[in-house]
Amino acid sequence: MSGTSHFDEMTIDGSCMRLPYADYAQWFDTEKSQKLLQKSAEAEALFRRTGITFSVYEDASTDERLIPFDIVPRILSSREWTRLTRGIEQRVRAINAFLWDIYHRQEIVRAGRIPLELISSNAAFLPEMIGFTPPGRIYTHIVGTDIVRTGEDDFFVLEDNARTPSGVSYMVENRETMLHMFPELFAQIRVAPVSTYPTHLRQSLAECAPLSTEGPPVIAVLTPGVLNAAYYEHSFLADQMGAELVEGRDLSVVDGRVAMRTSQGFQPIDVLYRRVDDAFIDPLNFRADSVLGVPGLLDVYRAGNITLANAPGTGIADDKAVYSYMPEIVEFYTGERPILQNVPTWRCAEADSLAYVLEHLEELVVKEVHGSGGYGMLVGPAASRKELKRFATKLKERPDNYIAQPTLALSSVPILTEHGLAPRHVDLRPFSLVSPHRIHITPGGLTRVALEEGSLVVNSSQGGGTKDTWILED
Amino acid sequence: MLGSTAGGLLWMFRYLERSENTARLIEAGLRIALSRSADASTEWKSVVATVGALDEYNERHPNFDSASVVDFLLRDASHSHSVASVIESARSNARLVRTQLTREVWEATNQCWMSLSELLALPTSPNDLPRVLGQVRQESAYVRGALHGTMMRNDAYDFCRLGTFLERADNTARILDVKYYVLLPSAMHVGSGLDNVQWENILRSVSAQRGYRWRNPGRINPKDVAEFLILDPRLPRSLAFCFAKISANLGYLAAEYDERLASHAMAERLEASVTNRSIESVFDLGLHEFLQQSISCTQTLANQIELDYRFSV
Numbered sequence: 001m002s003g004t005s006h007f008d009e010m011t012i013d014g015s016c017m018r019l020p021y022a023d024y025a026q027w028f029d030t031e032k033s034q035k036l037l038q039k040s041a042e043a044e045a046l047f048r049r050t051g052i053t054f055s056v057y058e059d060a061s062t063d064e065r066l067i068p069f070d071i072v073p074r075i076l077s078s079r080e081w082t083r084l085t086r087g088i089e090q091r092v093r094a095i096n097a098f099l100w101d102i103y104h105r106q107e108i109v110r111a112g113r114i115p116l117e118l119i120s121s122n123a124a125f126l127p128e129m130i131g132f133t134p135p136g137r138i139y140t141h142i143v144g145t146d147i148v149r150t151g152e153d154d155f156f157v158l159e160d161n162a163r164t165p166s167g168v169s170y171m172v173e174n175r176e177t178m179l180h181m182f183p184e185l186f187a188q189i190r191v192a193p194v195s196t197y198p199t200h201l202r203q204s205l206a207e208c209a210p211l212s213t214e215g216p217p218v219i220a221v222l223t224p225g226v227l228n229a230a231y232y233e234h235s236f237l238a239d240q241m242g243a244e245l246v247e248g249r250d251l252s253v254v255d256g257r258v259a260m261r262t263s264q265g266f267q268p269i270d271v272l273y274r275r276v277d278d279a280f281i282d283p284l285n286f287r288a289d290s291v292l293g294v295p296g297l298l299d300v301y302r303a304g305n306i307t308l309a310n311a312p313g314t315g316i317a318d319d320k321a322v323y324s325y326m327p328e329i330v331e332f333y334t335g336e337r338p339i340l341q342n343v344p345t346w347r348c349a350e351a352d353s354l355a356y357v358l359e360h361l362e363e364l365v366v367k368e369v370h371g372s373g374g375y376g377m378l379v380g381p382a383a384s385r386k387e388l389k390r391f392a393t394k395l396k397e398r399p400d401n402y403i404a405q406p407t408l409a410l411s412s413v414p415i416l417t418e419h420g421l422a423p424r425h426v427d428l429r430p431f432s433l434v435s436p437h438r439i440h441i442t443p444g445g446l447t448r449v450a451l452e453e454g455s456l457v458v459n460s461s462q463g464g465g466t467k468d469t470w471i472l473e474d
Numbered sequence: 475m476l477g478s479t480a481g482g483l484l485w486m487f488r489y490l491e492r493s494e495n496t497a498r499l500i501e502a503g504l505r506i507a508l509s510r511s512a513d514a515s516t517e518w519k520s521v522v523a524t525v526g527a528l529d530e531y532n533e534r535h536p537n538f539d540s541a542s543v544v545d546f547l548l549r550d551a552s553h554s555h556s557v558a559s560v561i562e563s564a565r566s567n568a569r570l571v572r573t574q575l576t577r578e579v580w581e582a583t584n585q586c587w588m589s590l591s592e593l594l595a596l597p598t599s600p601n602d603l604p605r606v607l608g609q610v611r612q613e614s615a616y617v618r619g620a621l622h623g624t625m626m627r628n629d630a631y632d633f634c635r636l637g638t639f640l641e642r643a644d645n646t647a648r649i650l651d652v653k654y655y656v657l658l659p660s661a662m663h664v665g666s667g668l669d670n671v672q673w674e675n676i677l678r679s680v681s682a683q684r685g686y687r688w689r690n691p692g693r694i695n696p697k698d699v700a701e702f703l704i705l706d707p708r709l710p711r712s713l714a715f716c717f718a719k720i721s722a723n724l725g726y727l728a729a730e731y732d733e734r735l736a737s738h739a740m741a742e743r744l745e746a747s748v749t750n751r752s753i754e755s756v757f758d759l760g761l762h763e764f765l766q767q768s769i770s771c772t773q774t775l776a777n778q779i780e781l782d783y784r785f786s787v
Contacts, residue, residue: 051569051584226569239573249787250476263480263629263783264731 006409007151008423009074020077020472023189028072028421036071036416039181043069046180052173054229054460068465069174070415071181074426074447075470078192084155084430085441087340088145090330092432092439095162095317097333099139103129103313113328118321123370126278126313128285132302134311136208136436141309142201142273143432144168144446147340149411156341156408157326158427162318163310164275167446167466168431169233172197172240174468175444190473192443198240200433200440201273205241207435208307209270217270219243220260222251224276224292234275243273253296258306271307278312320369320403321347343408349400357404358395361388364404365456366395379456381407410456413467415449425450427458428469443471475574480633481785482571486583487621487637489564490614493557495645497610499524500547502679504603507540509671517675518543524645524652525555544603549594557610558594561587574630578620586613629730632723633783639723640776643716644769649679650703651765657696658761673699680711700761701753713768714748720775721745727783735782740775747771 008014010021017025044066047053053064076084101107102119109116119125144165146158175194179186202219209217223234225247238245246269250260257268274281280290285298300306316322322329324345330338346353346364357364366378378391395402412423430445447467448458458464503521507514515538522531522543530553535542550556554563565587572580590613598606618638625631650657656672673694677683680703689706690698707714721741728734747768756764780786 048588049581049584235572244476245573246476250478261477261784263475263477
């Protein structure tokens, strides 16, 4: 279904190597495919031994699964990367400025660049944040921008993932695995390191500590617990940063501070990197049934005594309806034209758009406004007649719940199969760290790959895999 | 360190110790079952009693036959003391406290869980049993080796060690208590049907037969067996050894945190109860009473440690 007209990142017309892959291809040609397949199996054993797994629940039993890892790296030249980072940085700046604005004077609404309902009737908008400025004026400290490519110079932002992006542990561990299995490759090809990410994360979070912090800030990572699918990542990041990994049950509000119960008493926390959603972080202020959060956390936050990363209410910036206004948002706050393109998006809430979407359903990708992880999504060209019909009914019932986008011809990178190399579609999620002083983007990212031939769905929950992502050094 | 992490480390090592102890008990039971088939069911019953699972066992099986008991103790996931369950719990705790473990300790624990889950997925045939039990002991030894070789000697290490010795003291006392009548040096039993096999079996179930032979060459009698397992500070599974270790590790914690707590005095009293004492005075008090008291004091101490170091709210 992807047709033959998509862009392949390794070869031109299936034969001539693109420059970033030239050295790798040369190495690959001298390797025996049998040995490489064996290395693939070794990689899997390594991931299992290290426990880089996620939990899946079926029939009341828990199963630990691996996200499949492909040993052929995804390679970008330093020129490609520079352009990407400029575009991401611009977008991340705009998102932070946008968040400050909509929780303060809402100049962008006054200027008529976005409709008021987009904010006022949006479930991700938190009234509790109105008029409050987080420490350092940073809302989204960690961003994982999803990028797809359709041509040599055509990069699109698919999602901004400004609330709690995950996957960064795979960026680091995929590289560790490659270094372990193919040390000689890294001696031949100069690849920018990614292992510095946790150090940068710690530094960036420390720079966002409340002004009242004395001495080096105490940082902790808040996880929903061992049953969460991303638990490995939470413990990995805490471990690598030398921070405590805490759950709601470890925390209390003591003397106006959020403190963790240690073996020697309560210790106040300055910066909490929370991997728990807004709705669950504080049962007194949000969902009362949550056992994952800390009662009174938001009050401490609003008193300026703790930094929450990312800030509550950030979700509105990666809402899919807001996404469709990102070009306007970038221009409004940076005064520049967007460097990275937005995917054209039909907002089904608008009557004209809905009519168009219903008429062209078999060509489009339709997503839920608040969905993630590839759930509740329709890929028109891959859907059966029956599925299309069922989806059309859902669309008509709740049009404001959906947006639609054209099916992009995602670029491909080869994976190793039993029959040799075979192209598969990929996306890319680089990770940005934002502090008042700088935006740091680690040279690399998470490359997700659809393992089935022709498939465009790369989500790990839908059978996607990952690859190591190389940014070549000049 | 988080209080919950301290608790997780302690329990991780309690569970690992328990897996090894249960494997050893099965091994010892198996020997009796093989050598004296008539007494096999009595022997198996006492093994189940030692792990404190008689009620759970009776709910599941009518008789104490080898196959049922071995399966119950080794593989039964519905029973919280089986090796399979205990390994699962040890590894769950390890995941919780992973940020406090070295990579080596984590990987050894994860490896232990992976290989034993696979090994215990299907029923173990009698012929395979020695190999499987050997592997259970070996896997837990790898974790211990990684702990000794790679962990900082700080509070995290102390909590791991406390877990090991609390569990071990409890285990040794239970083994002796279930068999205390075998060891009672009454005239009635001397030279009667209760022969060396029973005594040796007690030694075997705590891996002490070699140590005993070295300490008491050429003679085996119940008084010496009890003395060895309770009072000899050189035997790593004796009560004296375990209580001294618990007291020492709590002492390191007191020094590191600069704080003496209720559990410290308690541990010292427990250590004193087996120091400079004769086995005769233990028998005077009553072996059963002494062991019951040890078991309950160990439990009280474990609870106090949990309170003192804020394992939970």
